[in-house]
Amino acid sequence: MTMRANLHDFRPILSKALDGCDWWGIREYRETTQFRMARNGQNAKNETSFDHGVMVEAMVAGKIGYGATNELTSDGIERACQKAKTNAHLSALSSLFTFDPSIRPKAVGNYHSKFEKPLEELAPGLVQERLMKTTKMMAADEAVIEASAYVMITETQINYLSSNGSDWSQTFHMVTKDLSATAKKGEITQNRSLGMQGRQWGAESLEESQLLKESERIVREVHQLLVADDCPTEKMDMILSPDQLYLQVHESIGHPLELDRILGDERNYAGWSFVGPEDFGSLRYGPDILNVTFDPGLPGEMASYQFDDNGVPATKEFLIENGILKNGIGGIESQKRSGLGGVSCARATSWNRPAIDRMGNINIEPGESSMDDMIKSTENGVLMQTNRSWSIDDYRNKFQFGCEYGHLIKDGEIKGVVKNPNYRSSTVPFWNSLSHVGNGETFEIWGSPYCGKGEPNQVIRVGHAIPTCKFENIEVFGGA
Amino acid sequence: MNSVKWEESFKKASELLFSNLKEGESLNLNFDGEETTFLRLNNAKIRQASTVEQGSLELELHLGQKKADFGVPLTLNQLQNEEVLKEALANLQKEVRSLPDDPFISPLTNEGTSRTVLEGELPDGESFIKAVVKETLGADLAGYLTTGQNYRANANSLGQHHWFSSDSFFFDYSLYTAKEKAVKGSYAGSHYKESELIDSLDDSIRALEVMDRDQVELKPGAYKCYLAPSALNEIAGLLGWSALSGGSYKRGDCPLADLYEGKQSFNSEVTIQENFNLGLSPRFNEWGEVSKEVLPLIEQGKMKELFVSRETANEYGLTSNQASSSEGPRALEILPGNLKREDILKEIGTGLYLSNLHYLNWSDKNKGRITGMTRFGCLWIENGEVVGPIKDLRFDETLYHIFGSGLKALTDFSEVMMETGTYSGRSLGGAKLPGMVVEGFKFTL
Numbered sequence A: 001m002t003m004r005a006n007l008h009d010f011r012p013i014l015s016k017a018l019d020g021c022d023w024w025g026i027r028e029y030r031e032t033t034q035f036r037m038a039r040n041g042q043n044a045k046n047e048t049s050f051d052h053g054v055m056v057e058a059m060v061a062g063k064i065g066y067g068a069t070n071e072l073t074s075d076g077i078e079r080a081c082q083k084a085k086t087n088a089h090l091s092a093l094s095s096l097f098t099f100d101p102s103i104r105p106k107a108v109g110n111y112h113s114k115f116e117k118p119l120e121e122l123a124p125g126l127v128q129e130r131l132m133k134t135t136k137m138m139a140a141d142e143a144v145i146e147a148s149a150y151v152m153i154t155e156t157q158i159n160y161l162s163s164n165g166s167d168w169s170q171t172f173h174m175v176t177k178d179l180s181a182t183a184k185k186g187e188i189t190q191n192r193s194l195g196m197q198g199r200q201w202g203a204e205s206l207e208e209s210q211l212l213k214e215s216e217r218i219v220r221e222v223h224q225l226l227v228a229d230d231c232p233t234e235k236m237d238m239i240l241s242p243d244q245l246y247l248q249v250h251e252s253i254g255h256p257l258e259l260d261r262i263l264g265d266e267r268n269y270a271g272w273s274f275v276g277p278e279d280f281g282s283l284r285y286g287p288d289i290l291n292v293t294f295d296p297g298l299p300g301e302m303a304s305y306q307f308d309d310n311g312v313p314a315t316k317e318f319l320i321e322n323g324i325l326k327n328g329i330g331g332i333e334s335q336k337r338s339g340l341g342g343v344s345c346a347r348a349t350s351w352n353r354p355a356i357d358r359m360g361n362i363n364i365e366p367g368e369s370s371m372d373d374m375i376k377s378t379e380n381g382v383l384m385q386t387n388r389s390w391s392i393d394d395y396r397n398k399f400q401f402g403c404e405y406g407h408l409i410k411d412g413e414i415k416g417v418v419k420n421p422n423y424r425s426s427t428v429p430f431w432n433s434l435s436h437v438g439n440g441e442t443f444e445i446w447g448s449p450y451c452g453k454g455e456p457n458q459v460i461r462v463g464h465a466i467p468t469c470k471f472e473n474i475e476v477f478g479g480a
Numbered sequence B: 001m002n003s004v005k006w007e008e009s010f011k012k013a014s015e016l017l018f019s020n021l022k023e024g025e026s027l028n029l030n031f032d033g034e035e036t037t038f039l040r041l042n043n044a045k046i047r048q049a050s051t052v053e054q055g056s057l058e059l060e061l062h063l064g065q066k067k068a069d070f071g072v073p074l075t076l077n078q079l080q081n082e083e084v085l086k087e088a089l090a091n092l093q094k095e096v097r098s099l100p101d102d103p104f105i106s107p108l109t110n111e112g113t114s115r116t117v118l119e120g121e122l123p124d125g126e127s128f129i130k131a132v133v134k135e136t137l138g139a140d141l142a143g144y145l146t147t148g149q150n151y152r153a154n155a156n157s158l159g160q161h162h163w164f165s166s167d168s169f170f171f172d173y174s175l176y177t178a179k180e181k182a183v184k185g186s187y188a189g190s191h192y193k194e195s196e197l198i199d200s201l202d203d204s205i206r207a208l209e210v211m212d213r214d215q216v217e218l219k220p221g222a223y224k225c226y227l228a229p230s231a232l233n234e235i236a237g238l239l240g241w242s243a244l245s246g247g248s249y250k251r252g253d254c255p256l257a258d259l260y261e262g263k264q265s266f267n268s269e270v271t272i273q274e275n276f277n278l279g280l281s282p283r284f285n286e287w288g289e290v291s292k293e294v295l296p297l298i299e300q301g302k303m304k305e306l307f308v309s310r311e312t313a314n315e316y317g318l319t320s321n322q323a324s325s326s327e328g329p330r331a332l333e334i335l336p337g338n339l340k341r342e343d344i345l346k347e348i349g350t351g352l353y354l355s356n357l358h359y360l361n362w363s364d365k366n367k368g369r370i371t372g373m374t375r376f377g378c379l380w381i382e383n384g385e386v387v388g389p390i391k392d393l394r395f396d397e398t399l400y401h402i403f404g405s406g407l408k409a410l411t412d413f414s415e416v417m418m419e420t421g422t423y424s425g426r427s428l429g430g431a432k433l434p435g436m437v438v439e440g441f442k443f444t445l
Helices: A007-017 A074-093 A124-139 A208-227 A242-257 A332-338 A371-376 A427-432 B003-019 B078-098 B125-135 B194-211 B229-239 B246-250 B310-316 B341-348 B399-405
Strands: A023-039 A042-060 A063-069 A108-112 A144-162 A167-185 A188-193 A197-200 A234-240 A292-294 A317-321 A362-364 A380-392 A398-410 A413-419 A422-426 A434-437 A444-453 A458-466 A469-477 B025-042 B045-063 B066-073 B113-118 B140-156 B161-176 B182-189 B221-227 B272-275 B294-299 B331-334 B351-354 B357-364 B369-374 B378-382 B385-389 B394-398 B407-418 B430-443
Touching (some): A007 A023, A007 A074, A007 A144, A063 A074, A074 B045, A074 B125, A144 A208, A197 A444, A208 A398, A208 A413, A234 A242, A242 A380, A380 B357, A380 B369, A422 A427, B003 B025, B003 B045, B161 B194, B182 B194, B221 B341, B229 B331, B229 B369, B229 B407, B246 B310, B341 B430, B399 B407, B399 B430
Parallel strands (some): A042 B066, A063 B045, A108 A167, A362 A458, B221 B351
Antiparallel strands (some): A023 A042, A144 A167, A167 A197, A234 A469, B025 B140, B045 B066, B272 B294, B272 B331, B351 B378, B357 B369, B378 B385, B407 B430
8 A cells, every 4th residue: 555644744733732741752553464375275365454543642741641543634643642642631640650751762763674585576366376286285185174374474664753853664574374284084183284484574485395395294294193192191301392482482481571560560461470570680590501582683583673662772682691580571661660671672563552561572592402412312201393272370380382293202212203292380490490402503483473462452473583492301291 | 422423434435435346346345443542550540541543444355256355444534535445446456356266255245234323321531540549549450441432334335234333341450469369350331330330349349358368279180160250251262262163163173073073062051152132242244144143052062053154154065154254252142050149159168269260272172171270369168168369270171071071050140241352453242151160170280
């Protein structure tokens, strides 16, 4: 869709309508998403959505009010300004905290996500043709009862202006894709998938040869699952691939470190945290080999950016260093409220929500172990791949995860495939059972476009770059 | 209220788009709009106050066996709308011709017209926050007020037209003790009264008193449990995740496949249905098809029907029951039983009173097994008496046990729970559910 609104054109309206405010800002969010899907060799879905609107922020006596609209006219912007001012005055009746304009530092610049080939190469008919071909190949297998493939191609632009001179723009090109095959043999039904790969990238993400290669692997592995034994139920060692471990990091490191959770904002919905303010600098989250970073600069991850939505420059920071908890995941507002160190992570899902603390890219830094080291050091264990189930409590302690595909490991060697591999544990004991962190050869970029929290609810994209890791003596179990 | 203006915007958009269709094309339109104020609270004080005015229109263009969708903003400004809609339609007309055929497309039909306008009395932010501050003096409250107008509409180029608007609000909150034990509260509806808000807060403050008792730490194992309607609502939510979907069944992805095939059954006291008489959501789906007022899904423990959309019906040769494309419930009701409120603790005897559950997911989807956590207001009961709040537990149990062999009683009362989801926009819908007592409910961590 053509870009017509120019934020600078609205500056006179904003200056007039918000005259007398301590500070004001406007965030324009414009996003086009194509969702295309094929099933069993047939064209199934072609949906495009174009979203475009603005959020006006007005600070009055240290309280911020928000007004959002997708009517990008003088009248629409003026109404949003009035609502923002009304909400700032309303907040003054009983406000949690009084800020000052320093929480919106002046920021100027541009960011564009990296790609090899432009998304324009992905014409609708071409994308659909590749997805159909991929699913046709999977569906040709006689055991496969459902083969599907989808791709979500997203182009996002955020523009920002403020009364104190901020003027920045960020453009992101993202692709999320998945392939899946469900197979049945007698009473056994199993599913194997790619595991929803989402990254900032371009048309190189949908090379036909790569899609077909992955499809072949998926069909081969779903066949293995149909005849595999159930995962054993016992305490044993466990090696987690990055396509499972990224969600483990997300749920049991990312969320509990969010400062807005620790401050209690999320208690009624997403939950609180077992981490308290006193834990920063002292809590042993894991062994010395555990190093977790907030890294907005790693090209390709879903949440790589130059500024967060408060205009704060984003830099790489250690959250856990040599196993010790160092920093929280909290933007400038949460840092002021808590007095704790944080990162540039205040983001909003779109133009229609205020920014809150979000994960960004939360990564485990690669270690020194090779895949071979991890397997050879395992007397009795299981290797699990590709998440299919996740659940954790509201303090982020007791969790349970399930995976699509597992391998038994006995006496340092990979044995047969097992189906329905699951495990459960509690966060701090689990991370302290970490015995090996994989080296750069095992390091992969994963992420999710669907991290949910906030009241009102907000879904956001997060990145997790993760090596394969090994944990000792974990409660593992199989299917019903 | 801008309901009339939004309806006019939708009407003008429809006329513009339908008049620009080319030979052989037909067009289906779905509109979502809202004007909503959110007051987010922590420590009973405002953390963030925001107001959103938004509308979006989804265009579904058909050309023979080809179909494509395009969603765009729709506003109260006709000039902006005209510009955006013309470009969107032109894009869609170009794209649809570049796509391969979709063999399972159902042609659009004219399913008639309807108009529902539900007016109410909504809270104003200032009096609301003053009442909350006064009533919760010294208490620790987190949550949010969501209040405003919601709009939904559908029309197609064959003459079909539906309009739905409603005024509604909900205040979804929780209260905390100094020892971080909590109870959940909710006040929702279409006609706000400050006295009802105060009653809700007072009830929650009283319920919080018992949470101040010493915490009981239980070992994993099987316990007799009472699931309050709000706890059952979490399980009901999971049923919407492919468990009642005809398409999921055909694709080998239905957790209740064994129930559908008669290999398993629920307790004969269990009857589950879709009931649009609850008045929480429009009866028309995204193709304008109007559902039956009441659609039985599970009757006396046996699966009677799965949700079947027109697309699934076309693909698998089934009969549509006007389900939405997601084939999940929009107005789920589980019918009540005979257990009286005053007999709940006696029926539990020794076991757990679970007010809320949290973060449910399938742990073995093919077998209908689910996992999740206890959350707000969960108590240990001994000999029919409340002992104290429990330390959170993880459960892992099959739906066949919960609704089947383990089910001991359903309460004789039900509660209506309005949908409180606000991802991208306000959700509509809800559920009407009783409480239930389940024996041998398995906890693992």
